[in-house]
Amino acid sequence: MYRYDSFDQRLVDERVAQFRDQTQRYLAGQLTEDDFRPLRLQNGLYIQKYAPMLRISIPYGLLSTRQLRRLAHIGRRYDRGYGHFTTRQNLQFNWPKLEDVPDILAELASVQMHAIQTSGNCIRNITSDHFAGAAGDEVVDPRPYSELVRQWAALNPEFAYLPRKFKIAITAATTDRTALLVHDIGLQIVRNDQDEIGFRVIVGGGLGRTPMIGHVIREFLPRAEILNYLEAILRVYNRYGRRDNKFKARVKILVKDRSPAVFAREVEDEWSHLRGGPSTVPDEEIERLAAHFPAPAYETFAGDDPGYRSELADNRPFSNWAQRNVHPHKMAGYAIVTLSLKQTGVPPGDVTSDQMDAIADLADRYSFAELRVSHEQNLIFADVRQADLFTLWTELKALGVATPNLGLLTNIVCCPGGDFCSLANAKSIPIAQAIQRRFDDLDYLHDIGELDLNISGCMNACGHHHIGHIGILGVDKNGSEWYQVSIGGAQGDEAALGKVIGPSFAAHQMPDVISRLIDAYIDHRHDDERFVDTVRRIGLEPFKERVYATAAH
Amino acid sequence: MPRQLIKDGSVVDDRWTLVRELGADALSQAAIIVPLPVWRANRDALRARGDVGVWLAPSDDPADIAPDAATLPVIAVDFPQFTDGRGYSIGRLLRERHGFAGELRAIGDVQHDQLYYLAQCGFNAFSIRSDRNAEDALAGLTAFSDGYQSTTLRTPWFRRRAAAAAR
Numbered sequence: 001m002y003r004y005d006s007f008d009q010r011l012v013d014e015r016v017a018q019f020r021d022q023t024q025r026y027l028a029g030q031l032t033e034d035d036f037r038p039l040r041l042q043n044g045l046y047i048q049k050y051a052p053m054l055r056i057s058i059p060y061g062l063l064s065t066r067q068l069r070r071l072a073h074i075g076r077r078y079d080r081g082y083g084h085f086t087t088r089q090n091l092q093f094n095w096p097k098l099e100d101v102p103d104i105l106a107e108l109a110s111v112q113m114h115a116i117q118t119s120g121n122c123i124r125n126i127t128s129d130h131f132a133g134a135a136g137d138e139v140v141d142p143r144p145y146s147e148l149v150r151q152w153a154a155l156n157p158e159f160a161y162l163p164r165k166f167k168i169a170i171t172a173a174t175t176d177r178t179a180l181l182v183h184d185i186g187l188q189i190v191r192n193d194q195d196e197i198g199f200r201v202i203v204g205g206g207l208g209r210t211p212m213i214g215h216v217i218r219e220f221l222p223r224a225e226i227l228n229y230l231e232a233i234l235r236v237y238n239r240y241g242r243r244d245n246k247f248k249a250r251v252k253i254l255v256k257d258r259s260p261a262v263f264a265r266e267v268e269d270e271w272s273h274l275r276g277g278p279s280t281v282p283d284e285e286i287e288r289l290a291a292h293f294p295a296p297a298y299e300t301f302a303g304d305d306p307g308y309r310s311e312l313a314d315n316r317p318f319s320n321w322a323q324r325n326v327h328p329h330k331m332a333g334y335a336i337v338t339l340s341l342k343q344t345g346v347p348p349g350d351v352t353s354d355q356m357d358a359i360a361d362l363a364d365r366y367s368f369a370e371l372r373v374s375h376e377q378n379l380i381f382a383d384v385r386q387a388d389l390f391t392l393w394t395e396l397k398a399l400g401v402a403t404p405n406l407g408l409l410t411n412i413v414c415c416p417g418g419d420f421c422s423l424a425n426a427k428s429i430p431i432a433q434a435i436q437r438r439f440d441d442l443d444y445l446h447d448i449g450e451l452d453l454n455i456s457g458c459m460n461a462c463g464h465h466h467i468g469h470i471g472i473l474g475v476d477k478n479g480s481e482w483y484q485v486s487i488g489g490a491q492g493d494e495a496a497l498g499k500v501i502g503p504s505f506a507a508h509q510m511p512d513v514i515s516r517l518i519d520a521y522i523d524h525r526h527d528d529e530r531f532v533d534t535v536r537r538i539g540l541e542p543f544k545e546r547v548y549a550t551a552a553h
Numbered sequence: 554m555p556r557q558l559i560k561d562g563s564v565v566d567d568r569w570t571l572v573r574e575l576g577a578d579a580l581s582q583a584a585i586i587v588p589l590p591v592w593r594a595n596r597d598a599l600r601a602r603g604d605v606g607v608w609l610a611p612s613d614d615p616a617d618i619a620p621d622a623a624t625l626p627v628i629a630v631d632f633p634q635f636t637d638g639r640g641y642s643i644g645r646l647l648r649e650r651h652g653f654a655g656e657l658r659a660i661g662d663v664q665h666d667q668l669y670y671l672a673q674c675g676f677n678a679f680s681i682r683s684d685r686n687a688e689d690a691l692a693g694l695t696a697f698s699d700g701y702q703s704t705t706l707r708t709p710w711f712r713r714r715a716a717a718a719a720r
Contacts, residue, residue, distance in 0.1 A: 007699065007710060007714070010698060010699070011697065011699070011700065011701075014696065014697050014698060015697075018696045018697075021692075022666060035635075035664065035666075038635075038636050039666055121636070121638075151701040151710075152701060152702055154701060155697065155700050155701070155702075156700075156701075156702050157641065157669070157670035157671075157673035157674050157700065157702065157704055158638075158641045158642055158645055158670075158673075158674055158702075158704075159638070159641070160638060160641070160670055161635070161636050161637065161638025161641065162638055227709075235642050238638055238639060238641070238642050239639055239642050239643075243637060243639075273650060277703070278703040278708045278709055278712065279702070279703045279709055281711070282711075282715070284715060285711040285715070288711075
């Protein structure tokens with residue numbers, strides 16, 4: 001992974017010193033709440049319902065075991081012994097003290113981490129494919145490009161006070177695992193007919209209050225021009241994005257209001273001035289960054305591990321887990337393993353400090369001392385020998401992170417919701433837990449098949465409910481908590497926004513509502529048809545009829 | 554009156570008067586900085602004086618002042634709230650595209666914690682918000698020693714690193 005040199009380290013250290021000074025001036029009354037708020041947000045610090053919340057950046061989801069152990073330590077020392085992985089591949093602590101935050105940032109800096117731009121109206125953490133470098137469907141390893149864009153975005157003087165937050169995702173895979181089409185900018189690394197590497201540039205996607213699918217504004221951008229082009233997009237947005245209404249301030253609104261074609265023309269015009277300028281990236285820089293991501297010391301195997309094959313045949317629970325949570329690797333004899341942070345009874349994405357330490361030990365032993373965070377709030381060991389899978393599985397089970405539910409209904413993506421977040425209209429974690437309890441039968445869960453269920457506690461959509469096959473949105477009705485249900489959303493290459501099925505429900509109705517949706521699906525499905533495919537084929541009506549036939553009480 | 558202007562790294566006396574609204578005698582004062590619409594309406598007369606600068610609102614287009622960039626002694630850019638970041642792009646455009654080499658001044662809600670980024674975007678003068686101490690704010694100019702990106706003061710770090718490695 002990318003390792004800081006003295007230059008990178010100095011910037012992060014200076015950021016810690018800057019924030020320490022800002023915090024001191026705030027506590028001394030020299031900075032007002034209004035003046036301090038944007039500054040602390042750009043360091044990931046929210047003041048939440050019960051306590052501050054600190055969001056730590058995990059660039060493109062990549063973590064070393066040393067870093068994970070430091071996060072475990074921070075959780076223990078400054079919080080309540082756990083952390084929460086987010087849909088932007090970050091980690092949040094929910095109970096730090098404001099006056100401790102500078103010390104926490106210093107602890108992070110000591111392991112080459114920070115909380116820069118994890119909140120606020122600026123360029124947020126760059127997200128990417130959690131299988132990067134290990135998947136077999138990549139044009140090229142995207143990580144050097146993610147790092148290039150991370151450096152450009154970090155502490156960028158021109159774009160610290162944008163109209164609204166700005167999210168960039170990068171993938172180099174032919175199958176999108178990053179929700180590329182619902183980002184402010186989605187960058188797909190491609191290879192053209194001349195065998196040159198470049199970017200397909202997508203702008204104006206996003207979730208939140210006004211969900212939209214992004215538009216391709218350039219089919220092929222030579223890789224050397226990436227920073228010039230990003231600067232052009234951000235400059236057009238910074239100058240012309242709406243600032244009078246925060247609900248209309250995202251770039252997607254600007255793209256829609258001007259039309260994608262007009263927006264693209266403005267960007268191209270701005271780019272024409274910047275093209276070939278100082279930020280043009282030489283091949284040598286990309287090679288330098290690529291050298292930070294060498295292939296691990298893989299052993300050579302002829303094919304699948306025979307021992308793994310026989311365990312698969314003999315052990316049903318193991319094969320269930322392997323079927324769901326193990327993905328093919330580009331190297332023969334290796335596999336990509338997903339640790340499910342979606343065990344029934346545990347808030348989705350939550351991990352205790354003890355679990356973090358134990359997971360770090362396992363990653364040291366089985367996956368070259370690195371791991372990744374996925375935007376579905378799970379953890380990934382990207383480089384595991386097939387021969388180790390059975391042993392690893394038994395160890396993961398003991399830690400409670402081997403629930404074989406990846407891609408299934410109980411792999412719920414869920415924001416912290418009203419239990420923690422001051423923006424939320426409604427709680428989301430108890431809804432997730434009630435649904436997980438209802439669908440706790442593994443055979444039934446596997447029979448239902450692939451299903452993405454996403455829950456957001458408000459329309460800011462941190463739980464990405466619009467792109468869930470089933471999406472649940474917490475809404476406020478006269479001060480009480482209700483839940484609006486949509487179906488037919490999807491992420492990835494088939495990205496689509498779900499449609500609301502009708503009036504919202506009370507919390508206690510939700511497990512029944514989901515059961516009825518599933519019953520309707522099972523009645524109507526064709527062979528091998530996923531829930532979302534059935535919705536697309538037969539439409540909302542049969543599902544509505546089932547759910548609202550008699551009131552679900 | 555405390556001195557509120559930081560220029561080229563020091564707190565200095567301010568010889569310019571900012572004309573926010575056009576009163577009866579506003580234009581008769583010496584050394585004034587006028588709004589862009591006023592400049593455009595009286596361009597020839599104001600230009601001849603040589604002691605008139607222009608200030609831009611965040612929604613103004615810096616290209617509109619480009620023909621005068623070579624002769625204007627000062628251009629100011631207004632920040633109605635420090636969270637309105639349009640002026641950062643305006644600063645870079647004035648310096649990098651329109652060739653302005655005179656005093657580029659940030660006015661409005663200008664404070665300690667914005668100075669470093671403003672300086673990287675071409676500003677060399679900062680009219681510190683009246684309820685803040687300009688001497689205290691000076692430290693904001695040196696919050697960081699360097700950065701990755703290309704700005705009006707530096708080329709991207711990857712270029713300088715490569716050049717240093719080649720030496």
